[in-house]
Every structure is written in C-alpha cells, then in structure tokens.
Amino acid sequence: MTGSAFKLLTSLLFTAALVACGGGGGGGSGGGGGGSSSSTVSNVAPVANAGADKTVNAGATIELVADGTDSDGSITGYQWTQLSGPNVSLTAIDLDAAHFSFVAPSTGAEDSTTLEFRLQVTDNDGATATDTVVFTINRVNTAPEVNAGADQTVIGLSDVNLMGTATDDSGEVESYLWTQTAGEAVSLTNPDSATASFIAPSTNEELTLEFALTVTDGDGATTTDVVAIVVTPENAPIVSFIFPPATGVYKKTSISAFGTSETKNGATVATVEVSAGGASVMADVEEDGSWRADNIPVPAGASEFTVTATITDSEDLSQSASATLMTDGDSAGSGGLWTEPKAVSVVPGSDYVYVLTGGYDASASSIVPVNISTGHRGEPITDFTNVAQGSQTAVFQDMLFDAENEQLLLASNPAEGTPQIVAVDIATGVRTTISSEEHGAGEFFANPINLEWGKDRQLLVTDNGADTIFLVDPVTGDRTIVADATTLDIAIESPLFASWVESTDQIVVTPNVFFNHYFLGIEDWQTAPLTYVISTNDENVGPDVGRTVQGAALDAVNNRLLVLDGNDQLIAVDLETGNRTLLAESVTSFSSPFDLQKNLEYDPVSKLLYVTDSDFSKGLYVVDPQSGSVVLLSN
The missing domain is CATH 2.120.10.30 (TolB, C-terminal domain)
Known part of the structure; x- marks a missing residue:
C-alpha cells in the first residue's frame, strides 16, 4: 500500500445478531449427574476484497463494491477510506452493502492520476481485514469555461472595457480573442487578451453592440461567450435616483422615488416618467433638475420589482435609470x-x-x-x-x-x-x-448615550445617567454642564437625545417618558438656561408619540425633529408650533417597548433618514421622510 490516509470519505458499520443454537444432549427434566466439558475455538479473521484495479477516463463513473467473507462467522461492518489522489465525493448505491460510486476527476494538465481506496471489513468477533484498490484516471481534455462579463450601458464617445475571464479544468488557457459580432463597427484595443477596450461610437439614438470572447486551450478546444454593450446618445439627458437605493427590501403596495437629472447642449427636461412595472407616474421636475414621483404602484404578488425612471428632453432624447427591490425576505x-x-x-x-x-x-x-x-x-x-x-x-x-x-x-x-x-x-x-475621568476637566459622565454637534463645533453630549446635557471641547476634553436636574423651569430628567438648532440658537431635548411624551427646548443656554415645553401629547396637534421614544434626529432645514416611537411610527415634531405629523408607520416592521433600540441620523444633502435597529431585524433602513417609504438597505 502506498501513500497515507488523509480523508475519511464514508464509513458504514452494521451488526448482525448472533443466535446460539442447541444445548446439552440427554437432559431430561430430572437432571441427573453428567459431567461437563469446555473448549476454546480461535476466531478466523475475515477476508476483504476491494475489487480489481482499473484504468478509466476522466469523467467516467467508477463503482466501489465492497466484498468480504468470514469462514467462521459473518461480516458486520465495512469501511471505505481514500488513501491518495484528488478528493472525490461518493454517491450511495446500496448503503447496506457499502456500494458507492463516484465520477473520475479531471487530471488537469497531467496525462493521468491515480486514486487508491482501502476497504476494511469487520467480522462478528471484531476481527478486521483490509484490501486496497487503485484506479488510474487518464486525462480527457474538456473545453475551457469562459465569461465575457456583464452587459453594460454606456454613453457615446466614452471609454468601454470588455473584461472577460476563463478557466480550464483539464489544462491551461492558451489564447483569448475578442471579435465584434453585431452593431456599428468599432476598433478594439488588445483584442487578444482577457481585457479589451474601445471607444463607444457617437450616436443620436440607442445602439447595441455585441462582442464574442473566444478562448482556446492547449489542446485546441474552444469556448465562446457573448456580451452586449448598449450605447446611449452622448447628448442624451441623464437621470439618477437618490431614493430608492439600487437594491434592498421593500414591502408596501406603492413607493415614492426622487432623484436628479441633467440635460446637455441647451436642451431642457420634457418629462421624467417613473414606473415600478405597473402604471407610470409623471414626476414633478424642479428648475434645478431634481424630480420626485409619489404613489408609484408596486405589482402585486411579485417577489421583486424594478423602479425605472426615464427622462426625455426637449430634443426627444431619452435615458433611463433603475433600482431593483425585493418584496419578500x-x-x-x-x-x-x-x-x-x-x-x-x-x-x-x-x-x-x-x-x-x-x-x-x-x-x-x-x-x-x-x-x-x-x-x-x-x-x-x-x-x-x-x-x-x-x-x-x-x-x-x-x-x-x-x-x-x-x-x-x-x-x-x-x-x-x-x-x-x-x-x-x-x-x-x-x-x-x-x-473621561482621566481626560478633561469638569463633572464626570455617568451614561453618555447621544452625541451631536453643538455651537462652534463643541460636542453636545446627552448623559442619561446624570440627567445632564454636557458641552464638551473635542480638543481638551473639558466638560461644561448646559442643563441638568436643577435647571428651571423644567428639570432635565432621563434625557435620551439633545440637538442644537442653529437657526434659533436653542437646544432641543427628548426625555425618556413612557406615557405623556413631551419635548423640551432650552433657551439662553449659554448664560441663564431656561427650559420650556415644545410639544406634548396632551396639548399639541397630531398623533400621540407612543410608548418610549426609540430614536430622534434633527431636520434643521425644515425646523423639525424626526422621532421614531415605541409603536414604530415616524413622527415629525414642528419645533416652532409643537404640532406633530405622522410620516410613516411600521418603519422597521417591529416595535419595541424598550428605549434606545433604534438610532436615527438625517442626511441634509440627500434628505434621507437612516435608521438602525438593534432589536429585531439587526438592519440598516433608509427612509424618505416626505412620503414615509422605507427600504431595508443592509443587514
């Protein structure tokens, strides 16, 4: 036997019941005397037969047939072990008989390779015997596998890269060749390499070009794959999405979309038409090219859908962009x-x-x-x-x-x-x-749970444990108390969030309140801080903030606080009037009675709200606050 055992592929053990037959002769019910005798019989080891050695071609089906005999008993177990050669996976033909098959593996560039297996048999007394079988695998060339890359959409006169890949399990790839098979002719650079390139032709209408990548291996076998390149007019307008993202999960029956657009050569936007696979919605387009479409129907019953925005300019040139979202999962x-x-x-x-x-x-x-x-x-x-x-x-x-x-x-x-x-x-x-206690002067933190930027790039730190709003110098670490439990008229108690509002030079505080939620403002916070109620469930117009607040974020442009409550509602609190507006329900698809299970951050550039959920989905969500559309972006 050559080589050493390195992988146990499968093992099959079974036992056979042994029945002792007969007894002493002549015994009657009376039991008379008679002597007794005993003898010891040595067990004879079984004989294993793994079968004859064979030579086959790569790709052929090989069978492992277990055979064993025992002259003084029975075979109770078989075990196959691969001793050498490329690892293979066994398929059971008859488990009881330890009868298996496998496909002879590729030899790669080698002319042949060998696989050796050992069969061990065990008899009813535990004695074992082994035998080995060797299979010689002869090389059979297989054509290489090739991928010409994903289809692309490009703009006229742009540089285009064709990026192919190829593998050859039975040898090596010897050559690559790109050829154009359809569309307006272009000049290819490096057509004899895996990656070629060309300059897209100028066009006033959409063109489709096709290119074939042919790969040849060392034995002359070839394989071809084709890629399509769609060329859009270089003067065509450009449309893009801000929301929704390119991928994600969305589970409601309609969706909103908004983004940007750009025209060229003095053209103007004629229309932006948006569809999710059903009825189209004409978007409202602003002078700066920004566009928005609401209540876009989502096809019922589809596992995924694609939102497509198509822009057409005053020269009747068009361009599209799309985002594909899942509806389940x-x-x-x-x-x-x-x-x-x-x-x-x-x-x-x-x-x-x-x-x-x-x-x-x-x-x-x-x-x-x-x-x-x-x-x-x-x-x-x-x-x-x-x-x-x-x-x-x-x-x-x-x-x-x-x-x-x-x-x-x-x-x-x-x-x-x-x-x-x-x-x-x-x-x-x-x-x-x-x-910390060792860095910076001032009162110590007890439980800092929220960080925001304050005036003059000082850190505004909400400390829930100390019932304190701190201002922290990010360079020295020094801590200054802005407001705490001693502040008039309303003491700061169990604060969750605090934000500085630049337009009014006031600080907004969200306390941890379970029932009658209220939001505080702090005025004159640099000299003689005074707190006042901005909004409360009992006194202001709008939906009640339910259970414990999960998260809050400041939308400074619209002078409002975006709040996610314990009922999974996204509510906007107007910081001037205190009135509340329901923006979205079931934001994360799971409500929680516990605070700080969610975290909110508003992006003033994209006008999107990002929400993390550490309690249930463990996900990152993106929300369009204007419509309440919510997409699970990553988890």
Missing part, C-alpha cells in the same frame, strides 16, 4: 456579518454611511462602512480587540462623524471602566480617549 446587502447595529453616522455627499455595531465585549464591536446604494458592508475600520490600536472599551451607544479631523466619535459606557468619549481615526483605526 428579510435580508439585504452583502459583505461581512455584524452583531447588533447600534448607531449610524452619515457622511454628507458621499456614497456610504458608517454603522457602529456593538455587544458586551470588544470582539462584538465594529465600525463598518455601508454603501448607500447597494447595502454592501465593507471591512471594519478598526479592530477593537487590538490593543495596539488603542482603548478596548466596549458597550458603545452612539457615534458622530467628525469631518474636519476624518474621525468618528463614540459614546461609551463600558461594564468595567469609566464612561468616556472615544475618537477613532478612519484611515488608521487608531482609537483615542478624548473625554
């Missing part, structure tokens, strides 16, 4: 998994947001960039288990993007250690404590 996005998304930070004007995930130890914490179009989850920007990168504190509760210093600020209240504010450098992942 509870997962979205791609990339690595996370534990509980605790907070989200918007990077205005960019194509991603940062999501803070958390747990009770450093290994469960991470900061993940998420693409706001596809929901793809990128690599974490820091490793909280790596001492070399800084503090290992965990149990983070909120996060804030610091554009000036390219860092993220985290509010932490670890189970062991002191509450603190931590800065994480986005480029290096290095973590630095900027305010």
